[in-house]
Amino acid sequence: MSEQRLFSRKNPWLWGSVGLVAAVAIVAMLIGFVWMPYSQSKKGESLWTFICRAAGTPLSAGPTLIPTTPPARPSNVIVTAQTMSADNPEQSIGRGGTLALRCSMCHSTQGKLPLAQSTIPNLAGQNSLAIYKQLRDYKSGHRVSAIMQPMVESLSDQDMRDLAAYYASLPVIRHGGTPAVKAPAIVDNGAPMRNIGACVTCHGEVATKAGAPYLVGQPQAYLRTQLMNFANGTRKNDINEQMRNVARNMTPAEIGLAAQYYGSQ
Amino acid sequence: MLNEDTRKLILAHFWVAFIAFVAALALGEWQMYIRSPLHSWIQNPELYYRSVTAHGSAMGYVFPTLVAMGFGYAISELSLKQPLIGRRWAWAGLGLAIVGTLTAMIPVSMGLASVLYTFYPPMVGNPFYYIGIVLVVVGSWIWVALMSINLHAWKKANPGVPIPLPMFANVAAAYLWGWTSVGAAIELLFQIIPAALGLKTTIDAGLARVFFSWTLHAIVYFWLMPAYIAFYTLVPRAIGGRLYSDSMGRMAFILFLVFSMPIGIHHLFQDPQVGAGFKFLHAVFTGMVSIPTLLTVFTITASVEIAARLRGGKGALGWLKALPWSNPMMLAVAFSFIMLGFGGAGGLINMSYQLDFTVHNTQWITGHFHLIFGGAIVIMYFALAYDLWPHLTGKALKDIFLVKLQLWLWFVGMMALTFPWHWVGILGMPRRMAYFDYSNPAIAPEAFAVIMSFFGGLLLLVSGILFVVVLARGHLTEKITLPEFRFSQAVHEPSRLPIALNSFGLWLALMIGLTVVNYGLPISQLLAVKQTSVPVVPIGAAR
Numbered sequence: 001m002s003e004q005r006l007f008s009r010k011n012p013w014l015w016g017s018v019g020l021v022a023a024v025a026i027v028a029m030l031i032g033f034v035w036m037p038y039s040q041s042k043k044g045e046s047l048w049t050f051i052c053r054a055a056g057t058p059l060s061a062g063p064t065l066i067p068t069t070p071p072a073r074p075s076n077v078i079v080t081a082q083t084m085s086a087d088n089p090e091q092s093i094g095r096g097g098t099l100a101l102r103c104s105m106c107h108s109t110q111g112k113l114p115l116a117q118s119t120i121p122n123l124a125g126q127n128s129l130a131i132y133k134q135l136r137d138y139k140s141g142h143r144v145s146a147i148m149q150p151m152v153e154s155l156s157d158q159d160m161r162d163l164a165a166y167y168a169s170l171p172v173i174r175h176g177g178t179p180a181v182k183a184p185a186i187v188d189n190g191a192p193m194r195n196i197g198a199c200v201t202c203h204g205e206v207a208t209k210a211g212a213p214y215l216v217g218q219p220q221a222y223l224r225t226q227l228m229n230f231a232n233g234t235r236k237n238d239i240n241e242q243m244r245n246v247a248r249n250m251t252p253a254e255i256g257l258a259a260q261y262y263g264s265q
Numbered sequence: 266m267l268n269e270d271t272r273k274l275i276l277a278h279f280w281v282a283f284i285a286f287v288a289a290l291a292l293g294e295w296q297m298y299i300r301s302p303l304h305s306w307i308q309n310p311e312l313y314y315r316s317v318t319a320h321g322s323a324m325g326y327v328f329p330t331l332v333a334m335g336f337g338y339a340i341s342e343l344s345l346k347q348p349l350i351g352r353r354w355a356w357a358g359l360g361l362a363i364v365g366t367l368t369a370m371i372p373v374s375m376g377l378a379s380v381l382y383t384f385y386p387p388m389v390g391n392p393f394y395y396i397g398i399v400l401v402v403v404g405s406w407i408w409v410a411l412m413s414i415n416l417h418a419w420k421k422a423n424p425g426v427p428i429p430l431p432m433f434a435n436v437a438a439a440y441l442w443g444w445t446s447v448g449a450a451i452e453l454l455f456q457i458i459p460a461a462l463g464l465k466t467t468i469d470a471g472l473a474r475v476f477f478s479w480t481l482h483a484i485v486y487f488w489l490m491p492a493y494i495a496f497y498t499l500v501p502r503a504i505g506g507r508l509y510s511d512s513m514g515r516m517a518f519i520l521f522l523v524f525s526m527p528i529g530i531h532h533l534f535q536d537p538q539v540g541a542g543f544k545f546l547h548a549v550f551t552g553m554v555s556i557p558t559l560l561t562v563f564t565i566t567a568s569v570e571i572a573a574r575l576r577g578g579k580g581a582l583g584w585l586k587a588l589p590w591s592n593p594m595m596l597a598v599a600f601s602f603i604m605l606g607f608g609g610a611g612g613l614i615n616m617s618y619q620l621d622f623t624v625h626n627t628q629w630i631t632g633h634f635h636l637i638f639g640g641a642i643v644i645m646y647f648a649l650a651y652d653l654w655p656h657l658t659g660k661a662l663k664d665i666f667l668v669k670l671q672l673w674l675w676f677v678g679m680m681a682l683t684f685p686w687h688w689v690g691i692l693g694m695p696r697r698m699a700y701f702d703y704s705n706p707a708i709a710p711e712a713f714a715v716i717m718s719f720f721g722g723l724l725l726l727v728s729g730i731l732f733v734v735v736l737a738r739g740h741l742t743e744k745i746t747l748p749e750f751r752f753s754q755a756v757h758e759p760s761r762l763p764i765a766l767n768s769f770g771l772w773l774a775l776m777i778g779l780t781v782v783n784y785g786l787p788i789s790q791l792l793a794v795k796q797t798s799v800p801v802v803p804i805g806a807a808r
Contacts, residue, residue, distance in 0.1 A: 056540025
């Protein structure tokens with residue numbers, strides 16, 4: 001027996017076992033990667049397309065379903081002070097509350113997350129116009145998010161209004177216990193020499209502009225990410241580049257200060 | 266005969282294994298109780314998942330690994346008839362396993378790692394839990410190396426002689442475990458532990474699940490190996506028969522070695538990150554792995570028939586009456602085969618892509634793996650421990666009645682536990698739930714079955730305690746002079762074997778080659794795709 005060689009062409013066990021396993025694998029692959037996907041394929045699909053799909057590497061599904069770059073035209077949502085006037089606000093809030101159940105996985109049942117490092121915005125008490133505009137922009141692809149776009153896909157215009165009304169009706173919850181910090185200059189005064197308006201002139205506390213969100217109590221990480229996205233042009237759904245012009249002119253330190261201030265309020 | 270120090274080594278492995286087993290058994294029964302209609306809601310589901318994590322980790326990683334290791338050392342010395350090489354390393358391996366178990370169980374019992382023994386990223390718990398599990402696995406790798414070293418030393422001294430079947434099977438089990446544990450080791454070392462230590466804040470959960478599936482199915486075959494070794498090499502001798510075919514045994518273990526690992530994606534049938542083609546491929550190879558079990562059922566039934574005919578059994582089925590039914594080993598193998606039959610049939614349902622949809626993540630699955638592992642396999646662990654015990658202690662086991670009672674209780678308990686589980690699974694009861702509202706009219710009809718399975722669990726707990734009582738009492742009787750330990754003899758003992766049936770090179774090459782074919786693309790593709798990581802979900806962190 002010792003004179004037998006295992007890895008030798010004369011050993012029938014070698015080619016027998018390897019051949020048998022290879023045969024099973026090849027037949028299974030022909031069924032799994034060619035026959036079954038072929039029987040389920042759409043007309044005109046190439047062989048390579050459905051082999052790749054069966055292997056878990058789809059060639060084309062991702063980009064066509066969810067655009068990863070916003071359209072070139074600016075957001076088409078026109079906001080006025082009257083945009084959100086509802087015939088029956090009570091009913092709208094009620095319907096919105098029901099619809100919001102599907103949002104609670106990320107935005108919590110209270111519309112408010114306790115984590116400062118969250119990259120998900122708090123919605124409790126948010127300006128209804130701001131929520132409505134962002135939902136519309138997600139739906140049209142002007143604001144890009146692989147998570148939010150599928151979520152808003154099925155929402156009607158009325159659904160978006162109801163959701164906005166519901167979240168706006170919730171009380172703003174501030175980070176309890178933090179003593180009031182003095183706002184940094186960028187928040188209170190802006191930087192006039194660099195054409196940066198003060199945050200407070202649009203985003204609450206002093207004044208609010210239609211369509212601009214309240215920033216008080218938003219998670220620090222979320223605010224920082226959004227300002228960076230405006231600055232580097234990843235986010236483009238601000239009409240006339242209002243926010244992009246501001247964010248581009250802010251220093252990273254100012255972005256950090258502003259985010260920290262609003263996040264701590 | 267076993268060397269005195271080897272006896273101590275094996276006894277230490279077995280006792281640690283059995284203590285972990287009984288502790289985990291008690292936790293399991295507590296879980297059955299608090300989520301049954303017999304108890305009101307415990308309010309804090311975290312306690313339940315803490316218990317499930319401890320139960321799964323002890324039953325999945327500690328108990329079977331230590332049984333396989335202890336049994337493996339015994340086989341090496343008894344079948345090769347040479348002193349165990351590397352005994353100090355073996356003690357070190359056991360030490361690592363014990364330290365690892367304690368390291369893992371402290372954070373689990375503090376509620377810092379209630380992630381279940383399958384880890385389920387993106388959930389991430391305390392790093393010491395994972396480090397503890399890694400230590401247990403590293404301890405077992407020492408055993409893998411020692412089994413290989415002992416075999417090679419023997420082959421050098423006995424050129425051309427067929428490897429005794431027990432050792433051949435034992436080394437196949439060791440190689441299988443060495444390769445199959447690599448998947449979870451990669452997942453732990455490169456994905457979970459960095460996240461648990463706070464070095465990373467995101468984790469690719471889909472990729473982690475693919476790596477875990479590499480381990481998750483073949484680990485079951487590693488658990489199963491000691492039971493199958495007992496089928497082939499202890500049962501025929503214990504009931505006074507002969508092994509029907511030695512070569513068939515070798516073939517069965519070779520087929521396990523080749524096929525049991527590259528099939529794990531059948532655990533991911535409902536996972537979107539793996540392509541349907543690979544799911545089908547793995548389903549086909551899962552079907553292939555039923556062949557060694559069918560071979561085993563045939564061979565062992567034939568061997569048992571030989572025993573019956575030697576005892577004067579007649580007729581096509583009349584020989585069944587002539588079997589030594591008062592022999593514990595006979596009872597154990599009969600119970601094991603019944604449970605293997607039902608569990609295997611359920612397994613064929615699980616491996617079918619379409620049928621799996623109806624039972625996926627239901628209590629059916631919990632029922633399935635308890636029936637196969639806790640039933641068919643663990644009852645053979647009992648049997649092999651009873652068989653070896655006098656040779657470890659030097660004393661006779663005298664409580665034959667208690668032994669039989671224990672086996673009966675385990676069998677009846679396991680049936681009463683798992684059949685209702687399968688049933689409520691078909692009704693749609695999900696698994697991994699801490700609480701069910703049985704006053705809900707949709708769930709109320711399941712209450713009776715859940716109560717039944719609670720009582721099944723109670724029988725199992727009694728049986729488990731009885732098992733350690735019998736073994737402990739085995740230490741207390743007077744010393745006897747032992748006959749030489751014998752493994753089963755085959756009808757035709759092999760004198761010459763084709764080299765393929767007497768070596769592992771070809772089969773290891775096939776095992777690794779098949780892994781590359783079945784896992785290569787899914788893993789490399791998931792590694793290549795960007796933005797597939799998600800934030801970790803810390804478990805046990807302060808809120």
